[in-house]
């Protein structure tokens with residue numbers, strides 16, 4: 001009898017989560033419409049003015065590297081356009097609905113939420129919407145990517161056995177914060193940094209590097225998406241070790257809390 005009750009709880013719990021995932025699509029479609037539409041309209045204005053500049057440049061003598069610069073601007077524009085349209089139709093919610101069918105997910109625990117809120121701020125992002133995915137088909141993905149955790153939209157994907165590492169969770173939730181502030185473009189930007197810079201995409205020089213960067217006036221948003229998340233992760237770790245090096249991180253953590261990505 002106890003066994004049947006347990007199975008029933010597991011089945012209804014799973015169904016309730018799938019219904020929650022399905023409901024997230026229309027809810028976020030409406031709730032995030034102003035911010036998603038705003039991003040798209042700003043990009044269109046940028047695109048129209050950019051087109052004007054391109055046409056004006058066509059009639060000028062071409063400086064060295066002219067073609068490369070324009071190719072970069074067009075790639076940037078198309079990447080943003082694709083992501084903004086994808087967000088506008090609720091693509092993130094639809095893909096997560098399908099992914100969660102194959103990967104077991106659970107909400108953040110109170111301890112995990114508290115850890116992230118300590119660094120990012122209690123109202124920085126929609127913590128209740130975050131799900132942690134572990135196991136299932138993820139095992140094959142982690143075999144291919146050498147066990148590297150990653151965050152897609154509102155889902156943190158963790159290799160088995162790494163959930164107790166709260167600093168890693170802070171890193172991944174910083175990516176979710178980037179998603180809420182910037183939209184899906186953060187995924188392409190983080191992957192681009194990983195592919196072009198390798199491990200350097202994460203390195204920022206520790207506390208000494210941040211002190212130096214502060215002297216030079218380098219703002220938080222100039223760091224790569226991976227460095228931004230790594231700064232949050234390392235700050236959490238140092239804070240918990242009562243390490244004085246954490247002080248050097250504070251101006252950057254303040255910018256992070258304000259969502260200055």
Ligand SMILES: [Zn+2]
Pocket residue numbers: 171172175190225226229
């Ligand atoms: Zn990362």
